Amino acid sequence: MTAPRILLLGGTSEARALAAALVADGVPVTSSLAGRVSEPRLPVGDVRIGGFGGVAGLAAALQGYDAVVDATHPFAETMTIHAHRACQGPAARPLLRLQRPGWGDRAPDGWHWADTHEEAAELAAELGQRPVLTIGRQRLAAFVSALHDRPVLTRVVEAPEFDLPPRWTVRYDRGPYALDGERDLLLGHDADVLVTKDSGGDYTWPKLLAADELGLSVIVVRRPPVPGGMTVVDDVADALDWVRSLAARERP
Numbered sequence: 228m229t230a231p232r233i234l235l236l237g238g239t240s241e242a243r244a245l246a247a248a249l250v251a252d253g254v255p256v257t258s259s260l261a262g263r264v265s266e267p268r269l270p271v272g273d274v275r276i277g278g279f280g281g282v283a284g285l286a287a288a289l290q291g292y293d294a295v296v297d298a299t300h301p302f303a304e305t306m307t308i309h310a311h312r313a314c315q316g317p318a319a320r321p322l323l324r325l326q327r328p329g330w331g332d333r334a335p336d337g338w339h340w341a342d343t344h345e346e347a348a349e350l351a352a353e354l355g356q357r358p359v360l361t362i363g364r365q366r367l368a369a370f371v372s373a374l375h376d377r378p379v380l381t382r383v384v385e386a387p388e389f390d391l392p393p394r395w396t397v398r399y400d401r402g403p404y405a406l407d408g409e410r411d412l413l414l415g416h417d418a419d420v421l422v423t424k425d426s427g428g429d430y431t432w433p434k435l436l437a438a439d440e441l442g443l444s445v446i447v448v449r450r451p452p453v454p455g456g457m458t459v460v461d462d463v464a465d466a467l468d469w470v471r472s473l474a475a476r477e478r479p
C-alpha cells in the first residue's frame with residue numbers, strides 16, 4: 228500500500244488544509260461532510276456529503292478506504308465516537324484524530340468554564356443581563372430556560388430549528404471574524420456576558436479579545452473528551468506525517 232485511501236471526516240478548516248496537503252502529495256482522499264450547512268466550504272479532492280447511518284453504516288463505508296482521519300470539529304462528539312467504534316470493529320482501520328488545540332493555554336484568568344451548555348446558561352443568567360451566545364445553533368435550546376426573558380443576541384451560521392423567545396435576536400454570520408467587527412457586535416448589543424464553547428483556533432478568537440477589552444464576563448463550555456485510546460494530533464503537518472508513515476509502513 229504505497230498510497231493509502233483516506234477517508235477524511237471534515238467540516239473544519241484543518242480538514243480542508245489536510246485535504247489540500249494530501250491531494251498535493253498524491254494521496255487518494257475523500258472528504259466527508261455532514262451536510263448541515265446549505266453552502267459548505269468545499270475542500271479540494273473528492274467529497275461525499277451526508278451521514279453514514281451510524282456506526283454500522285460507517286463500518287460498511289470503510290470497505291472503500293485504508294485509513295481514517297477524523298478532523299471533525301472538537302464538539303462533533305457523536306461522529307468522533309462513531310469513527311472510534313467503526314475503526315475498532317470487524318472493519319478495523321487505522322484512525323487518527325486531528326483536533327486543534329483548545330483555548331485553555333491562552334485563556335486569561337477570570338474566564339468561567341462550564342462542563343455543559345446547561346451549566347453555561349445558568350452561569351450567563353448569573354453573570355449578565357445582556358448575553359451574546361456564540362455556541363452555534365445545535366445546543367441553543369439549552370439556553371432558553373435560563374435566558375428566556377433576557378435580551379439575548381445569538382450568532383449562528385444557519386437558522387435555529389425552533390422559535391426563539393421574543394426578546395432574542397439572531398445574527399447570521401460565518402467566521403473568520405476580525406477584532407473590529409467583534410467589538411462592534413458586542414458594543415452594538417451593549418453586551419455584558421459572552422458565551423462560547425472551546426472551539427479553539429484563530430477563526431473565532433477575536434471575539435474573546437474584544438470581550439476582554441470591553442470587560443465582559445466570558446463563559447466557555449469545555450470540550451467533550453476524546454474517546455480513550457485514540458491517537459490524537461493537533462496540527463495538520465502531524466496528520467500528514469501520520470498518513471505518510473502508513474504508506475511507509477506498508478512498503479516491502
Ligand code: NAP
Nearest residue numbers: 237238259260261278279280281299300302303304305306
Ligand atoms: P455530530 O453531532 O458529532 O454528528 C451527528 C451525526 O452527523 C453523525 O452521527 C453523522 O451521522 C453525521 N456527521 C457528522 N459529521 C459528519 C461528517 N464529517 N461526515 C458525515 N457525516 C457526519 O456532528 P455535528 O456536531 O453536528 O457536526 C457536523 C459537522 O459540522 C461535522 O463535519 C463538524 O466537523 C462540523 N462542525 C461542527 C461544529 C460543532 O460545533 N459541532 C462546528 C463547526 C463545524 P451518521 O450517524 O448518519 O453517520
